[in-house]
Amino acid sequence: MCENCGCGLPGENPVGVSAQHQEQAHGHGHDHEHEHGHEHGPGHHHDHGHPHPHAHPHTHAHSHAEADHDHAHDASDEARRTVEVRRAILEKNDRLAERNRGFFRARGLLVLNVLSSPGSGKTTFIRESVRKLAPELKTGVIVGDLATDNDAQRLRESGAPVVQITTGTVCHLEAEMVGRALKRLDLTGLDLLIIENVGNLVCPASYDLGEDLRIVLLSVTEGEDKPLKYPPMFQSAGVVVISKMDLAQACGYDRDTALANIRRAAPTARVFETSAKTGQGLDAWREFLLQQHQERKALDPLAP
């Protein structure tokens, strides 16, 4: 599904072999005059008339006809040094996420990043949330999908402005994509921004988008042990929403086990048991979001 699966790799790397050969078999110590006693193949010409006091990576392309020479030069060892870096690999994404966050805060926007496996009911849950909140909070939605704008169309039924991000082959949203999508979304008068991430319980966990809260959905049809199978995602959740509660009985959902597993993987997350179909749990969810929005606004006295 994603270009990051690593398809189309090159095969064995012949260069690696010769690089190693050069380094290990011919580590030249260059603080001495070269007195190679070996035979060089045709086309080889390096100047032995001067001393080599410098320490550079030794990349002589000479091919030794006989493998029995044993001069122990060592250029790379003496030149080798360690550079301490200690920087986050995703520092660029983290920086852009902070920029998004500042942008959101300045507008008093509450921002949710909604994550789950494909088919857990993110789109329907968001659509019903928008409807439920409509009297008090005006909501905008950014939705990420690998392909098609089907979800965006379904979300528009809620009346909310919706912007689609088609990620193509990328299996998660990144802060930069959200930043670009914001340019296409009229934020005037919006209180809440819901970002529906690509359906995937692994990759999106690593990417901060600048959200206030991560909402991880788990539908009753997925099996109670899902939180134990995907600990990084659940560990990062501020809220876990159990969806499709209307199907609980039909699929033999074990509520106690599910709640215990969620607790184990996400000890501090708030848990809501919901059904977008019957409306179960949506009042509590609405109350929670209203309260979060109030707290968000209180954080920035300049926000509208």
Next chain:
Amino acid sequence: MHELSIMQSALSLALDQARQAGAVRVHTIRLRIGALSGVVPDALEFAFEALTPGTMAEGAQLAVERVPARFWCVACTREFQSDDMFAECPDCHSLSGELRAGREMELASLEID
């Protein structure tokens, strides 16, 4: 699944740093990867092999240090290491929510010349 793009970021950061340090070749790239980062070291290695040819890090070694998850137990007021990514205190068995380490994805150091 996303290890290729993680490795792309790591490698571009590494090559930048190497160039700034005046390197002509990168021998080793050391990463620190947290148990709760969601990144699989084997998949990183795979991506590394795919991305390094033709760069200064061609033929380099990738060294991944796995950083275990560490949590703070409120009840025992101490930090503990988790071997299974879950936050259960080994002493009092309560579940702690306070993650202290384990999400890192860091370029730790480079060996260059």
